[in-house]
Amino acid sequence: MSDQSALPVTFRPGRTRAVLLTGGVAIFVVITTVALLLEQLSPGERLSFVFTGAVLFGVLATLARVKVVADETGVTVVNIVSRRHLEWAEILHVNLRPGDPWVFLDLSDGTSLPVLGIQPGIAKERAIADARTLRALAEAHATRDLP
Structure with a gap:
């Protein structure tokens, strides 16, 4: 891709x-x-x-407003009452483990950010595919941004 x-x-x-x-x-x-x-x-x-x-x-x-937007500058996570923009370098790992209610991003500051825009509740297969896509984008940009 x-x-x-x-x-x-x-x-x-x-x-x-x-x-x-x-x-x-x-x-x-x-x-x-x-x-x-x-x-x-x-x-x-x-x-x-x-x-x-x-x-x-x-x-x-x-x-219903939750979403995740990935662009060239990074990822914008819109949760229920918050919006946060992350540079690609800030995202260490994209996690969606069995039983998780939504994706979690492990961040370079040692915290984890819930991403309600990708949740396996009703459409599990779609959420898994979206999580894999976001993970691939994060990994591609992480290697591209290395010195």
Whole structure:
């Protein structure tokens, strides 16, 4: 694989994302419909129902935003509430061991960073393939960046 043609590449848990977003829309629609159909509710109560549905949708949409973007400069990891850009040299190893809920990156500062954008929950084979691709990219860039 040529690094030039392969980058940038984005990894997302596609099926999980679809389930979360579909569920969020369904919850919002159901709660809003209930608010509109219950005649005994005041306008304020109806608004609170709609607001609650919107908050629940927002939570599920936030969970669905996880991704990993690999480009020439490194890897950007977008987890639930954080975003971190790593230079290729900072990534020592890409791990997805049996039983892991997602990929972990071993970093040059001695820490490990969870990568929720690659998770074997619903699509195990896809997650394994994505982890292998990210590992190959990290290894290719690590050897390319050596003096």
